[in-house]
Every structure is written in C-alpha cells, then in structure tokens.
Amino acid sequence: MPSPQQARAHASAITSGKTVPEAEAAPTSQLRELFDGPRLSPGQRRIAQYLIEHITEAAFLSITELADRVGVSQPSVTRFAGAVGFSGYPALRERLQSIALKALAGGPAEPNRANELQAAVDAEIANLEYLRRDFADPDRVIHIGRELSRSTPLTVLGLRIAESLAEYFGYAARRIHPDVRLVTRGGSVAYDALLQSREAGGSWVLAFAMPRHSHETLQAVRVAHRAGLKVALITDLALGPLADEADVTFATGTGSRLVFDSYAAPNVMAAALLQAMTDADPERTQARLEKYEQVSDQHQFFVRD
Numbered sequence: 001m002p003s004p005q006q007a008r009a010h011a012s013a014i015t016s017g018k019t020v021p022e023a024e025a026a027p028t029s030q031l032r033e034l035f036d037g038p039r040l041s042p043g044q045r046r047i048a049q050y051l052i053e054h055i056t057e058a059a060f061l062s063i064t065e066l067a068d069r070v071g072v073s074q075p076s077v078t079r080f081a082g083a084v085g086f087s088g089y090p091a092l093r094e095r096l097q098s099i100a101l102k103a104l105a106g107g108p109a110e111p112n113r114a115n116e117l118q119a120a121v122d123a124e125i126a127n128l129e130y131l132r133r134d135f136a137d138p139d140r141v142i143h144i145g146r147e148l149s150r151s152t153p154l155t156v157l158g159l160r161i162a163e164s165l166a167e168y169f170g171y172a173a174r175r176i177h178p179d180v181r182l183v184t185r186g187g188s189v190a191y192d193a194l195l196q197s198r199e200a201g202g203s204w205v206l207a208f209a210m211p212r213h214s215h216e217t218l219q220a221v222r223v224a225h226r227a228g229l230k231v232a233l234i235t236d237l238a239l240g241p242l243a244d245e246a247d248v249t250f251a252t253g254t255g256s257r258l259v260f261d262s263y264a265a266p267n268v269m270a271a272a273l274l275q276a277m278t279d280a281d282p283e284r285t286q287a288r289l290e291k292y293e294q295v296s297d298q299h300q301f302f303v304r305d
Contacts, residue, residue, distance in 0.1 A: 027055055027103040032119070034095070035084055036256070039211055044080045045259045046070055051096065052116075059100035063089045120257035127253030127265040135272065144232050144248055145276020151204035153179035155197040155229070159186045159217050162208040165234070165263060169206065169270045175292055176278050176285045186216030191223045198227040206273070209235040209242050210254060211261060221245045234269050 035048040050070045051058050058066060066089075067074045081092040135141070148154055154177055158166020163184045170182040181202075183193045194205065205224045209217045218241055221231050225245065233246035236254045243249040252269045255262035278285040296302060 027099045028052055030099050031055060031096075040080070040083055040256070041212060042259050043072055043076055044083055045256075047072060047077060047080045048084075049259065055096065056100045056103055059093065059096035061093075116257070120255055120262065123257045124255040124262060124264040127255065128268065131252055131265045131268060138272075138276075140248070141250075141272050142276050142279070145273050146280040147230070148173075148204050148206060148232065148273065149177065149277040149280035151202050152177075153181045153197050153200050153202045155181045155183060155194060155202055155205045155224075156208075157183045157190070157194075157205055157217070157220055157224075158208040159184060159190070159220070160214050161212075161261070162210045162217070165208040165210065165266055165270060168267065169208070169274065172271075172274050173277065176274070176288050178284075178288075183220070186214070186220060190216070190220045194220065194224045194229065195227050198224075198229050203230060205229050205231045207231055207233045207246070208266070208270075209233060210263065210266065211236055211256075213240075213242055218242055218245065232273075234266055234273075236266075 031048075031052045035052070040048060047066075047070050050066075054069075058069070061069065063074050063077050067077050070077075078089055081087075081089045084092065086092040086095070154173065156166050156170045156173065158164070158169075166182060166184060170180050173180045179200075181193060181197055183190050197205070205221075207217065207221055207224075213235075221233070221242065222245055224231055230247045231245065232248045232250070233242060234250045234252065235242055236252065237243060238249060238251035243251070250269050250273075252265040254266065255264065
C-alpha cells in the first residue's frame with residue numbers, strides 16, 4: 001500500500017498529465033515503505049531510523065558493526081530483520097545493499113533529512129483524516145458517550161504508555177461526572193479497582209490500549225467483563241485479542257514515524273467521547289462546570305493573564 005506522501009505525489013502527477021513510476025522512489029522512501037508496515041518496538045525503530053539516515057554506509061556493515069553503531073545487541077538486529085519480513089540479517093542486508101547501490105549510482109535525490117519530522121506530522125494528518133471520515137456518522141460515539149455518562153462510578157483504565165491518555169480523559173471527565181475512577185496500575189491493584197467499581201454500581205469501563213499492547217491490559221479487560229462491567233476500548237487496531245474482549249472498539253491510528261508513538265487521533269477520539277458525555281446530561285454538565293469555576297476562582301487554581 002502506498003504511503004500518504006506517495007499517494008499525494010501520484011495524484012498530483014495525474015492532474016498534471018504525468019505518470020510516476022514506482023522505480024523512481026528515492027532510497028529513503030523505499031526504506032520507509034519497508035519499515036512502516038510492521039509494528040516495531042522502540043528499539044527496533046532506532047535500528048530502522050539509523051538505516052534510513054545512513055543507508056549507503058549501513059547496508060555494508062556486518063551484524064556486529066550495525067549493532068555497535070545503533071547501540072543494541074546482535075540478537076536485537078536479528079529480531080528486527082524478522083520483524084520487517086526477512087529470514088535473517090543476511091537477507092535484509094542484501095535488500096539494503098540493492099537500495100544503497102542505486103543511491104550510490106545516482107538514483108533519485110534524497111529528501112532533506114530534516115523533513116523526517118514533517119513525515120511524522122504527515123502520518124498523523126492521515127490518521128486524523130481517517131478519524132474525520134469515521135465521524136461522518138457520529139451515532140456510535142454519541143451512544144457510548146451517553147452510556148459512560150450514566151455509569152456511576154465511571155472507571156477509566158490506561159496501563160503503561162496508555163496511562164497519559166487515561167489521565168487526560170479522567171482529568172476532564174471529573175469536571176462533568178460525579179465519580180470517575182482512574183486505574184493506571186495493573187495486576188491485582190487493577191482487579192481490586194474494577195471489582196469495587198462494579199460493586200459501587202458502575203456499569204462501564206473506558207479502556208485505552210496503545211502499542212505495545214500489554215498482557216496486563218488484556219487481563220484487566222477480562223476481569224472487568226467477569227465482574228459484569230461493559231468495556232469501551234480506544235486502541236489502534238480494530239482486530240485482535242483486546243478488540244475481541246471489548247464491547248465497543250474505537251480504532252484510531254497512532255503515529256509510528258518516530259522512535260516513540262504519537263497519539264493525535266486517540267486524543268481527539270477521547271475528546272469526542274467527552275463531548276458526547278457533556279451533551280448526554282447538559283444540566284449536570286453546566287452545574288458542575290459552574291461550580292468548578294467558582295472553586296477555581298476561590299482558590300486561584302490558575303494564573304490570570
């Protein structure tokens with residue numbers, strides 16, 4: 001599947017009456033196509049980033065030399081080769097050398113390396129465009145927002161790297177909901193919180209699960225179900241074990257161009273659910289927001305410009 005950048009270039013060429021053969025792709029673009037598809041760990045992304053930035057030299061390194069340059073172990077390089085679809089490092093190096101030799105022979109000009117950050121932004125824009133199309137029919141978001149609003153208490157689950165998303169949602173939800181319980185620790189601590197939420201009358205859990213998906217999150221979702229709680233899940237994949245366990249899944253793309261993921265689309269998805277919650281009970285929302293403003297003014301929570 002072509003990248004968003006390639007698709008735009010191809011569309012531009014069509015409108016100008018030109019064609020863009022695949023063979024004209026610059027080495028950096030070829031490497032991005034090679035590495036963008038699989039779900040890579042942060043360590044594996046460091047290897048990919050090094051190869052993209054130093055292809056004409058890195059393609060001829062031994063596995064020991066490459067591992068030393070990147071600062072990883074040799075087994076990490078071997079696992080990286082398998083993750084991007086090769087039988088081992090020798091097969092990957094052969095492919096890298098073919099790309100490097102074309103570059104050394106005077107292939108297409110390389111894009112400015114400074115634009116690697118722009119490429120990351122472009123990928124997030126594409127994720128937001130997909131989310132925008134999903135919002136063309138907002139009924140499911142509105143329905144789940146109403147259900148989350150009614151659940152008292154409302155439990156918000158986010159473990160490991162998903163904790164920041166859960167913290168954001170929980171912080172905002174407390175302004176409009178009387179009892180929001182945030183769960184950011186896994187294992188028995190999460191189980192206790194989920195069971196107590198159900199015993200207190202809660203009916204829903206909003207769970208965030210971002211790559212790399214943890215067993216702790218999967219087990220916590222299963223515990224929630226066994227306790228009688230329904231689960232709405234915000235994650236990056238519509239299919240898989242976590243989605244199978246959830247009652248409702250909102251699949252939103254994550255930015256994976258950089259060493260660590262970025263979460264523009266999941267954050268917008270969370271904000272959309274918060275909006276749906278405010279609309280589900282406007283009188284309660286208004287009363288709670290006004291009360292919060294009074295308290296914040298009284299205690300001077302915020303700096304006045």
